[in-house]
Amino acid sequence: MKHHVTVGVDGSPESRAAARWGAREAVLREVPLRLVHAVDWLISPSVPAPGREAADRWADEVLTEAEEDVRRRHPGLEVSTRCLSGRPAAALAAEAADAGLLVLGSRGVGCLVGFLIGSVSLSTLVATETPVVLVRESDAPEAAQPTxxxxxxxxxxxxxxxxxxxxxxxxxxxxxxxxxxxxxxxxxxxxxxxxxxxxxxxxxxxxxxxxxxxxxxxxxxxxxxxxxxxxxxxxxxxxxxxxxxxxxxxxxxxxxxxxxxxxxxxxxxxxxxxxxxxxxxxxxxxxxx
The missing domain is CATH 3.40.50.12370 (Rossmann fold)
Incomplete structure (x- = not known):
């Protein structure tokens, strides 16, 4: 049985909205929340060491920020983080294989209400059979615990x-x-x-x-x-x-x-x-x- 909710985060406002939505869903389901970040380039010997170190620091910052935010909103929620390497869409789809739900953020289209489906979100969506929820950043004030x-x-x-x-x-x-x-x-x-x-x-x-x-x-x-x-x-x-x-x-x-x-x-x-x-x-x- 699949027990946890997985959220892909990248530090953007949309991914923060996805993390908050995913945390509320995990609370509803009474399951742990897993926050994951995929490094958005191929790590190979040809990439200089400073570049790899910067990517690692960025990943740590993204995950730490998201984790602290959801823990502050849901103190009793079990939260874990994981940094993935490889192409983001493939890494996220593989990570979703043992999850009950995958949550991703989507960018708004300018001043229009809607979704702009990026290549990573779309590729991940069609690469997994796990249910996927795409969350758009909202301009409305958000309550920590909707009643x-x-x-x-x-x-x-x-x-x-x-x-x-x-x-x-x-x-x-x-x-x-x-x-x-x-x-x-x-x-x-x-x-x-x-x-x-x-x-x-x-x-x-x-x-x-x-x-x-x-x-x-x-x-x-x-x-x-x-x-x-x-x-x-x-x-x-x-x-x-x-x-x-x-x-x-x-x-x-x-x-x-x-x-x-x-x-x-x-x-x-x-x-x-x-x-x-x-x-x-x-x-x-x-x-x-």
Whole structure:
């Protein structure tokens, strides 16, 4: 069983936000927190010794700062640190293998609300099957110990069996004692674009059918987590747009990504990609088969 929460830190404001979020999550789960830093260059005999020493000092400072911050906020939390060597994305993905959750920071896009997914974060995200949460630095004042958690928004694809995604969302809502809002976006079949006569009732009937399918998909999880208050909505329109809009008032947004590779490399689905770039709330990306 995987017991700890791992956070990648690099000294940036975004990584500090990730460390604080990860610490709160570790407290909720009643598990240790592990802070890790990956040296962002290849250490080889060709690198002068002063350069390696500077990298080591920087790593120590980054880890010490993050550790002191989370210990000050959560005195009873078990915290450990680890410095990794090698390419950051590969090192972080390997470190995440025995973790229950990996938390990373993401940069905001200028004055726009959103995520700028750097190459390290994206490469790490698609290289691990461990759930990953990306946290954006917030301009709002942060309480050390929030007394109440907001709702969790879950993006659901009724055409895929994604039990890992559903399990993560329900478990998070259960441990937070907060509501869960499940959202599915759909569009009319393309053949209706060429129909000479379009009956609006067909559209309404499709919407009702999809809503029933969504409800049936959630039903076993409602029985498993009876204390979680669940609402569900099926919207006609792009799923990312609805999820991003819902995330404005959410504590966490949960989306899935399929475990698949193409000849050009790893693949991140369009919904997860769009949500990661534009959602204001932390985003949990859950890999599933």
């Amino acid at each position: 109440r958690y907001g709702q969790i928004v879950l993006g659901v694809d009724i055409h895929e069996a994604a039990d890992k995604v559903l399990a993560f969302a329900f478990e998070e809502a259960d441990r937070r004692g907060c509501a869960l809002r499940a959202i599915h976006g759909w569009k009319m079949p393309s053949m209706y674009q060429y129909a000479p006569f379009f009956d609006p009732e067909n559209e309404r009937e499709i919407g009702r059918t999809i809503t029933v399918m969504l409800d049936e998909m959630l039903m076993p999880w409602r029985h498993k987590f009876p204390s979680v208050c669940v609402t569900h909505e099926a919207f006609e329109g792009p799923a990312p747009e609805q999820l991003v809009r819902a995330a404005a008032s959410a504590d966490l947004i949960v989306v899935g990504r399929r475990l698949r590779r193409s000849p050009l490399g790893v693949h991140l689905g369009s919904v997860a990609h769009a949500v990661l770039h534009h959602a204001a709330a932390p985003v949990a990306v859950i890999a599933h088969g």
